[in-house]
Amino acid sequence: MPYPSKIDPAAIGAVGLAVAEEEGWERWSLREVASRLGVSPNALYRHVGDRDGLAVAVGSEAARALAGAIAAATGDDPVDRLVDMAVRYLDFACERPHAYEAFIRAKPQPDSEQLAPWLACWAQVLATVAAAVPHAEEACGFALWSSLHGRVDLTRGPASVVDPRWGIDGAVRALVSGFADGGPLPSPLEPPEI
Amino acid sequence: MPYPSKIDPAAIGAVGLAVAEEEGWERWSLREVASRLGVSPNALYRHVGDRDGLAVAVGSEAARALAGAIAAATGDDPVDRLVDMAVRYLDFACERPHAYEAFIRAKPQPDSEQLAPWLACWAQVLATVAAAVPHAEEACGFALWSSLHGRVDLTRGPASVVDPRWGIDGAVRALVSGFADGGPLPSPLEPPEI
């Protein structure tokens, strides 16, 4: 109903991600993003609700970028393809650390369409895992994703020396072979919902 | 040389952790910790250098608590003991989320004695892994720790529905069996330094 918006909604995420990658995930501010959009802080504030809302927009953009990066995984053998995907995941995290941080720290509302970009990433992991470990796809997918993210985050924290890719080839193959040979199924706690 | 310090250095970490666990890791402030210590913000500021320094003190306290929690792991079989340790790790993260956050987000200076509490945790993981997977202890230890932390962090982010303990028993056993049967060794990228 109202009058022409000065802000292109699609630009919010893009500009926000650019700012986050320049200043670092813990340092970027809503005010800076607003000023780069040529708009007062409050104008942007109205669009995104609050700072966390802006973070979700930034994270979505990052999730799309990550999805694109891992989608390029190749390999004839399913396990080779899985390893390649894992390496691409870690490469993305290494080359665009703040974008990765945006992807992982944003808190999209559960059960909302905000989740879509994250679900797209998860779906890709699941599909690639399914080809390698058909009978324990979700358990193995969760284990793999956890392992990948854990590597990234650990090497940024106290264990800040190791490259997250250290031993990744062997680790992925070990994970797959551990799950694959009719191996153990997850103990019954709760079904995964994402 | 100078005059009696009002601040008990040992209390900084303890009070800081208490504040962090009340207010949340992203919300606690140096000023609040100072006020609870009965001291002006600047007095505390001088002690810890800056906010990150205080974060390290808080994280150390948390690391000691975590070390205590996983030290209680039991089990006759080495793999059972490893599973028990993993569960205790995840329990700690679930029951004291902000303390765990402090443990993982603090950035102690590399190669300094600040690292000690974190190294103590790592040593425990390594020792428990070594009993189960003697020939690939570091690779498997890193894989396990990554996996545990990844589970915790993922379930707090976009995948905020799953309990991190979901399928942990099977996942640890799969990891071990993947590494154990003369399985793959890490690909040569870099040696782990912590």
Next chain:
DNA sequence: GGCAAAGGTGGACGCTGTCAACCTTTTGTC
């Protein structure tokens, strides 16, 4: 007795997210 030095204080700065009040442009309806 002076003096360096460590620890403490209060005041100030710039930055942040957020809120309130107000203005401007558009659209839909009588």
Next chain:
DNA sequence: GACAAAAGGTTGACAGCGTCCACCTTTGCC
């Protein structure tokens, strides 16, 4: 055409934050 509603924008203010500054107080040493 007049008018209300509504969405978007603006300016101004607020409290809280980390941090820096200048200054004071207590101690141990020469």
